[in-house]
Amino acid sequence: MAVVTNFEPKRRKSTPLDDLTALVAEDLSAVNQIILDRMQSSVEMIPQLAGYLIAAGGKRLRPVLTLAAANLCGYQGEHHRLLAAVVEFIHSATLLHDDVVDESDLRRGMASANAVFGNKASVLVGDFLFSRAFEMMVEVQSLDVLRILSGASAIIAEGEVLQLRTTNDTETSEQAYLEVIKGKTAELFAAACRVGAVVANRPQAEEMALYDYGMNLGIAFQLVDDVLDYSALQAKLGKTVGDDFREGKITLPVVLAFRRGNDEERAFWRRVMEELDQKDGDLEHAQALMARHNALKDTVERARHYGSIARDSLGLFADGPIKQALLEVIDFVIDRDF
């Protein structure tokens, strides 16, 4: 395990994610170098655009999961670093394509890559990062890893396409919504964790335990993301407030509010989400309806359920600082306000 020397005075509120990240700090620093090296290309727009997105940062949550999973499995090699970078490249490629598909102007509070470089470049640089991710995977020389990550990529794309179908459909069921977020978000969390066990040559049971941890953590993460899009604290998130609402994207808070609402309320949801006929005050009205029906609160409760499954999935592993941090990340993901 990396020895973490921290000469700076500890910030007042270090989060569990900070703690987990600190435990893999040496590995993560190597991963950041790999990311920088591998996004190079003689076609200069590629490192420019990729650098804009990837350097913009974000929490590096997915690569940290890969590093932590490998560490939890006692892995001593270096392949987990390359795989962590692969996972971040796949994630970055899907972000680029998502922003094009969603016509987003902002990402993490900054102008999105498509807003700066154009949709065309975002589509193609996404393709490049995705292809480069596969090139890097091949270097690990594990057909299991390749099978898992190529399969995950296909499932992610299926989830994204499925989301196109549910967008604007207020009658989307909770089950259909779950299928979408399993694909578009949770599958990569799951694969990120699972490959940590695979490179460490651990038994199938540990591999699947980490898969389950990632899958359920990812579901909880996305549920809370969807709540935050309607929460008063959204401005802190650095995303434009009410993004999902304006796009008519059906998330669990809407599914619950719609199903629990009366005819008049359903007519409102149909007008704003299906016809996208939105006026001043509609977002606030939507938030009021969600409050009336406990839609946000119950979505967080659902997230807690998946969090519990994630927690139990780690039961097989011996206690230790990494396991402890992984467990604390679950609660953090659910209770974060950003």
Next chain:
Amino acid sequence: MAVVTNFEPKRRKSTPLDDLTALVAEDLSAVNQIILDRMQSSVEMIPQLAGYLIAAGGKRLRPVLTLAAANLCGYQGEHHRLLAAVVEFIHSATLLHDDVVDESDLRRGMASANAVFGNKASVLVGDFLFSRAFEMMVEVQSLDVLRILSGASAIIAEGEVLQLRTTNDTETSEQAYLEVIKGKTAELFAAACRVGAVVANRPQAEEMALYDYGMNLGIAFQLVDDVLDYSALQAKLGKTVGDDFREGKITLPVVLAFRRGNDEERAFWRRVMEELDQKDGDLEHAQALMARHNALKDTVERARHYGSIARDSLGLFADGPIKQALLEVIDFVIDRDF
């Protein structure tokens, strides 16, 4: 080799490509079945859109090359069929993204997939096909094949991004244009041929001979495609006439006409290709300038040069019907009028 029994009376003009295809007919029929099977998904828009594009057909030139290359190398297994389907999936994914990037409404004379299903679905189903292609590759269990095809995919994406930079730049050099088409077109031809030797476990020299054949055939193919976009026979191609012109896409005919033109002509090219300020009669004027400077004729001559290299690259292989057909395809690609 497959025995081809053809009970139908031979069509009056069977092309060399028809002849090559007939030599691998049994394999190709299996490839078509694999394509149909592997584009299935529980997300129904995926087979709908993929089926629209892939069933629409085209010549299946790239998978035929994989099959023919494997056959030329005496391969007896079945992996070449899966790889031929992989190559077609990668090709299809890039077509879907290209049409979004180029804002094309037509593809092979039919409404393009993005025109029918929308840009969002085209981006995401492209991602699905690409991921599925990698899943299929993994089944072949050859790290060499994975390395070659993932590397080719990254190079294709680089070529596409590079093209964004040259689009609308009338001062693009012939060399820069060549780099674009090597990436966006020829690299997949090259990889398609090369993997035929790799699955057959042939020596490096044969592998690279087939790579060179595909690379140079691909360059010649794209050069002639670019000529046809300005040729009178373009309507036959089933593409809208003058596509490249209207988009301000710089191809070799434009590079040559611009460099050989006088100041007034260069001002014309800048107006129509850089400012995209186009009036009735401008396409015809562009064609007249190309005729004046032999730009189309000399682009075909360049294609013939690459065709010659492709021809010589097959020198290592013993004569036989497949080799003969591959050689005849070179001339056909150059002299086709569709």
